[in-house]
Amino acid sequence: MVLSKLETGARVGDQAFEAVHAAIVSGEYAAGRRLQIRDLAAELGISVMPVREAIKRLEEAGLVETKPYRGAVVKDFTPEELLHVYEVRRLLEVGAAERGAFRVTADDVERLAQLDRAVREALERRSVIDYLDRDEEILSVVYAATGNPVLVDSIRSLWGRCRHFKIVGVREELDRGEPSSLLAYHERFLEAVTSGDARAAAGVVTDSLDAATDRIRRALPEAAVPEAPRAR
Structure with missing residues (x-):
């Protein structure tokens, strides 16, 4: 560039x-x-x-x-550093998803439908950056519905820190010819939000971040893998 x-x-x-x-x-x-x-x-x-x-x-x-x-x-984040980023993302985004999904408006739902189409078009074009931008915009719409701009800014800052890892992950899925796998969490999240199921929306974010964390853990030597947080 x-x-x-x-x-x-x-x-x-x-x-x-x-x-x-x-x-x-x-x-x-x-x-x-x-x-x-x-x-x-x-x-x-x-x-x-x-x-x-x-x-x-x-x-x-x-x-x-x-x-x-x-x-x-x-900055090139090590797997250990990425684990720390994703741990904080999990702490912030699960709650943001639940609170935001409970408060989205009709205008928000309409915007989400537009972004859904944009996500699919980006995958058809194999545009990794457009896909990630639109995917993050979907989350931003829901998280902004919490009414807490500090929370949204904090989350977006964390997205920037792990952007290179996300780019690599999307490219790998596209190279494997499996773009549908990139829509799995996306579709579940939109369904939960548009149906007003805040708990399900939080569950999708949990599953997505846990899956990303598992991918990072697999890149670590076995002796260096910290214990995963236990559910309470």
């Missing part, structure tokens, strides 16, 4: 952050890629200062890390 020149102005720092952030979460900037400030500034057509500030914000968001002799790089 080649970054586009920015319109200089008061928000140039925010624009730099958004441009580099988009390149990371889209997978265009792969994990481990060096983020050379002068090169990024030249691509964006701005000075190095707002780029430096953008990199610092991305580091605070957990998407970038500074390594000796390499400088800033796109």
Whole structure:
């Protein structure tokens, strides 16, 4: 991905952050890629200062890390770190799904139907990023119905941290010729939400996150696998 020149102005720092952030979460900037400030500034057509500030914000968001002799790089999460991310996602999203599904409006349901079509079209085009964006937008509609923007922002931040893992997972399913597997949780979730079954919606999110956690655990050496949380 080649970054586009920015319109200089008061928000140039925010624009730099958004441009580099988009390149990371889209997978265009792969994990481990060096983020050379002068090169990024030249691509964006701005000075190095707002780029430096953008990199610092991305580091605070957990998407970038500074390594000796390499400088800033796109963070490559280890399986152990991903397990921590998914543990927190489970804590936040199961409750958000149940509360949100209980409060969705008729307009929300109509929007979910539109996004459902967009998800299927993205899979037909084998567009991994569009699929993930629309899938996350579906969850966002339901989670936003909780009326708690801090909760939604926290969840979206966690999605950014595990985006590279999600991209790899979707590509593997498409390469195996099994796009229908990517719709299994999606269909169950929409059915639960649109029928007003909040508990079932929470159960689908639980199952989905547990399945992702299991995939991460399989990538760990046996001795390093921590105990899974016990249901209460």
